[in-house]
Amino acid sequence: MKKYYIFLFVIIILLSACSTGKKALQKGNYFSAVSKSVQRLKSDPNNKNALTVLKDGYPLAINWSQEEMDQILSINQSFKWGRAVRLMEQVNKLSEEIRQSPAALNIIEEPKTYISELNMAREKAAEERYSAGIELLEMGTRESAREAFEHFYKTNNFIHGYRNVLEKINEAKALATVTVILEAMPVHTQKYKLTSEFFYDQVFEYLNNKFPNESFVNFYSPEQAEHAGLEYPD
Incomplete structure (x- = not known):
């Protein structure tokens, strides 16, 4: 069978x-x-x-x-x-x-x-997405910045480097992203210090894998935050 x-x-x-x-x-x-x-x-x-x-x-x-x-x-x-x-x-x-x-x-x-029709259509498609992104970005909220980022990203897919879209992608990404500094809880006994450090490293690695650079959440260690000049995380 x-x-x-x-x-x-x-x-x-x-x-x-x-x-x-x-x-x-x-x-x-x-x-x-x-x-x-x-x-x-x-x-x-x-x-x-x-x-x-x-x-x-x-x-x-x-x-x-x-x-x-x-x-x-x-x-x-x-x-x-x-x-x-x-x-x-x-x-x-x-x-x-x-x-x-x-x-x-x-x-x-x-x-x-x-050929020519497609080029014209891409130009218009890029413009309509770019305009929508600008309008949302000017609202100044984190949620609107995330939507703006999506529009700018699609703009760039239609025409790479359209106007200043690469700059706007970074601008929207920065406004939309939550910055988190992840600190380990202090451990005062040597017995648990290595275990605590190992656990912190595992959590830090997991969060960075779960929320890569393309996401809207960035995790920093205190050392990384200091090096990047981040004084006021979200």
Whole structure:
């Protein structure tokens, strides 16, 4: 019985690997369908099902993405350009996959690629995130600074070094971060001193691992705090 289950599992894996994307296309998952068909054509360039899925599915994927993009950009919604960027990148990824398959390229001779449109969308996406970050940072609270940090971080993902975003990332991080100086309780007997020091080191290491530099909590030993000039921790 155990061998039967193993055999069945292997068959399922093999069938998944051999997918032509036909089921995905029937469900309306156009990008997934096209991607699967292209992958199949790389190993089996003459596969009729994969060729059919690619031929039928690619125009549907492009039309769907364009309609979705038009709808997103036509409404007054926050961070709509970021969503447009993701759609364009999805189309470009599909184009790259097709160009890497001679069989697929015979069917889709000129796969659509966004270049100037994507650059413009990234600019607008960066600006909308940057503006949101500035507005939150000016509130001056720790919570708003944390939200601002996320916006600045996403800004930098769209366009690295956009305006002075790297400076703003550091500024928001500093305002959002809680600084804690961790002191060991004094032990007056030699018997427990080593145990106390070991316990302190373990706790200090654990907290720094749990809250790395990317988090909003920084732990310092008294020596580190003195070296960093921290007189008034949070």
